Amino acid sequence: MVVAALSALAQESRLAIFRLLVQAGPAGLSAGRIAESLAVPSSSLSFHLKELSRADLLLSRQDGRFVIYSANFDAMNRLIAYMTENCCGGEPCGTDDVAGGVCCEEARA
Amino acid sequence: MVVAALSALAQESRLAIFRLLVQAGPAGLSAGRIAESLAVPSSSLSFHLKELSRADLLLSRQDGRFVIYSANFDAMNRLIAYMTENCCGGEPCGTDDVAGGVCCEEARA
DNA sequence: TCCATATTTCTACATTAGTCGAAATATCGA
DNA sequence: TCGATATTTCGACTAATGTAGAAATATGGA
Numbered sequence: 001m002v003v004a005a006l007s008a009l010a011q012e013s014r015l016a017i018f019r020l021l022v023q024a025g026p027a028g029l030s031a032g033r034i035a036e037s038l039a040v041p042s043s044s045l046s047f048h049l050k051e052l053s054r055a056d057l058l059l060s061r062q063d064g065r066f067v068i069y070s071a072n073f074d075a076m077n078r079l080i081a082y083m084t085e086n087c088c089g090g091e092p093c094g095t096d097d098v099a100g101g102v103c104c105e106e107a108r109a
Numbered sequence: 110m111v112v113a114a115l116s117a118l119a120q121e122s123r124l125a126i127f128r129l130l131v132q133a134g135p136a137g138l139s140a141g142r143i144a145e146s147l148a149v150p151s152s153s154l155s156f157h158l159k160e161l162s163r164a165d166l167l168l169s170r171q172d173g174r175f176v177i178y179s180a181n182f183d184a185m186n187r188l189i190a191y192m193t194e195n196c197c198g199g200e201p202c203g204t205d206d207v208a209g210g211v212c213c214e215e216a217r218a
Numbered sequence: 219t220c221c222a223t224a225t226t227t228c229t230a231c232a233t234t235a236g237t238c239g240a241a242a243t244a245t246c247g248a
Numbered sequence: 249t250c251g252a253t254a255t256t257t258c259g260a261c262t263a264a265t266g267t268a269g270a271a272a273t274a275t276g277g278a
Contacts, residue, residue: 003121009192010115011236018192022212025197031255041238046256048236065245065254073202073212080189080211083118083127088134093182102189102211103131103182120266140225150268155226157266174224174275220278227272234265242257248250 001055005079008055013040014048018057021071028070030063110164114188117164122149123157127166130180137179139172 009015016038021028029037035045049069052058056075061068080102087093087103118124125147130137138146144154158178161167165184170177189211196202196212 003119003124006115006119006124007235010112010119012112013236015112015115019194022193023195023198025200025202032253035255042255043238043240043257044236047238050256051235062245067255073196076192077212080192083185083189084131085128086132087182089132091134093134103186116265122266141223144225151225152227152268152270153266156268159226171275176225222277223275225272225274228270229268231267232265233267234263236263237261239260240258242255244253244255246251246253248252 002079002082004055005057005075008051008057011048011051013038013044014052017045017048017069018052018071021058021069022073022076024070026070026073028059028061028068030066030068032066034069111188111191113164114166114184117160117166120157120160122147122153123161126154126157127161127180130167130178131182131185133179135179135182137168137170137177139175139177141175143178 009018017034020034020037031042031045031049034040034049035042038045040048049058049060053060053069057072059070059072084102093103118127126143129143129146140151140154140158143149143158144151147154149157158167158169162169162178166181168179168181170179193211202212
């Protein structure tokens with residue numbers, strides 16, 4: 001659900017975790033490395049990782065003693081698509097002058 | 110702040126309001142029309158509009174007795190850019206096969 | 219000016235979320 | 249199997265958020 005995803009991201013630590021993993025790419029990072037990078041106590045980190053996973057924003061896999069987390073890029077792209085869906089009713093709306101803007105893509109093309 | 114924007118959107122009613130206004134485009138809608146569209150009590154709606162405005166996601170202007178709200182498209186595009194910033198460290202990451210995906214745009218270009 | 223309509227503020231209540239130490243659980247290496 | 253390291257669950261507490269009725273505050277029209 002979209003609200004769950006936004007909720008998950010609407011929190012300082014979790015947003016930092018997510019961005020870290022977006023930048024890390026599909027290779028991901030172990031929980032320990034995330035904790036180290038962001039200086040979050042492991043119990044808190046675990047709580048946040050669970051929230052992000054519950055919202056389907058993270059993927060995880062076991063690698064020996066480590067659990068490797070990575071961003072779910074598909075889910076992220078779907079989230080963005082949902083927020084911008086049918087922007088301006090599909091009409092050109094004069095907001096396409098923002099660098100990297102995703103609004104009014106159809107109109108732009 | 111980004112967390113404030115995500116927080117504002119991480120709520121059923123507010124997300125619905127925001128999407129309605131994204132689709133309405135720069136012309137926007139009056140508070141009354143929003144309340145009508147979404148069947149939210151006016152006091153609740155006002156609370157949510159304030160939240161969205163505080164997060165800089167909405168613009169508002171007075172039009173006679175009405176207050177017209179519209180989406181802040183620039184803020185929305187900035188928010189999306191922040192979440193996807195430096196995706197995969199800028200390397201091609203094999204996630205660019207999602208329709209409309211914004212991740213790895215640089216790599217794609 | 220006075221009334222009707224639009225919107226916001228106030229208030230009180232119930233629910234949910236975040237924090238982190240300590241204990242529990244899992245997995246590897248010896 | 250035992251000890252060490254990685255991660256998760258539990259528990260208790262504090263704080264913030266969502267809800268909506270009632271009252272207050274604009275604004276425009278007669």
